[in-house]
Amino acid sequence: PFTKVAKEIGNPIFANMVAVGLIAAIFRINRQIPLEYTRKHFFAKGEKIILGNITAIKRGYELASDLIKKESVAQLSIPVPDPKQNIKEEIILNGAEAVSLGAISGGCNFISAYPMSPSTGVLTFLSQHAKEFNIITEQAEDEISAINMALGAWYAGARGMVTTSGGGFALMQEGVSLAGMLESPIVIHLAQRPGPATGLPTRTEQGDLELALYSGHGDFPRMIYAPGGIQDLFYLTQRAFNLADKYQIPVFILTDE
Structure with missing residues (x-):
């Protein structure tokens, strides 16, 4: 389904961003977080590429919403830190x-x-x-x-x-x-x-x-x-x-x- 949605957007390469949107939705991540990051990350690529990736993420969120309504997947409640908060004391380690x-x-x-x-x-x-x-x-x-x-x-x-x-x-x-x-x-x-x-x-x-x-x-x-x-x-x-x-x-x- 990711590739199918990506082709509808205009390029199958957007399939991975559709997946990003779906996963983010399942984890209840505010959609503005991946959208803002995408705009910054693809800034040098031009507005067309930015809009394509943003559209793909939004479609991923919509796809997740449909799956959750059908109870095909479960929605998880994961605490996500506010990007505006000072989280310098938090360390991410493997x-x-x-x-x-x-x-x-x-x-x-x-x-x-x-x-x-x-x-x-x-x-x-x-x-x-x-x-x-x-x-x-x-x-x-x-x-x-x-x-x-x-x-x-x-x-x-x-x-x-x-x-x-x-x-x-x-x-x-x-x-x-x-x-x-x-x-x-x-x-x-x-x-x-x-x-x-x-x-x-x-x-x-x-x-x-x-x-x-x-x-x-x-x-x-x-x-x-x-x-x-x-x-x-x-x-x-x-x-x-x-x-x-x-x-x-x-x-x-x-x-x-």
Whole structure:
């Protein structure tokens, strides 16, 4: 239906803006908000393009209204901040950013990793802000090197973290054992994804608790955090660094969707 409506407006390319209008209506967003934003966003494109996109959004609202009346979709009540209000104290974060900021707050000045979704966001965020916070970031050749680099960083007096996901963490088992034997602190961010092996790289799950709990061979203490939300991610990651340092143990941060 989006393409059909867009063709009626004059160009099938407007289909995505019809969808924007429909979704905004379902979420009860004041239609002036997307209309004003559209005018600003397409200002340089000329009045014809602006009017086409605005018309598409309005048709999306009308389409949503028809669907709601037919009870084909439910209308949601989501609080939307007034754009005129001062909302500077509101922070929009995703999980990777919350872990990263918590790590910075915990004194993290070294991170190593071999990229593996969905953990890579932590490495990229800290890499982007490495100069601001004096953080050494290292993309290792594999996960074995990554965990050993982080252990070496702690041994040299830094506060290091390694970030990985299921299949990558499977390669880190000997490094976890080494941390236990050395009584070396280390913070391990384990972004859980469905397995086994490669599994589902673009999905998440809560399946790695026992993997973290029993990782490595031999009996040695460890600490595992499984944050339940964005705020928890920040504070528990910060705490992970302090407790790893205090008790000289591996501390895990398990994240999921």
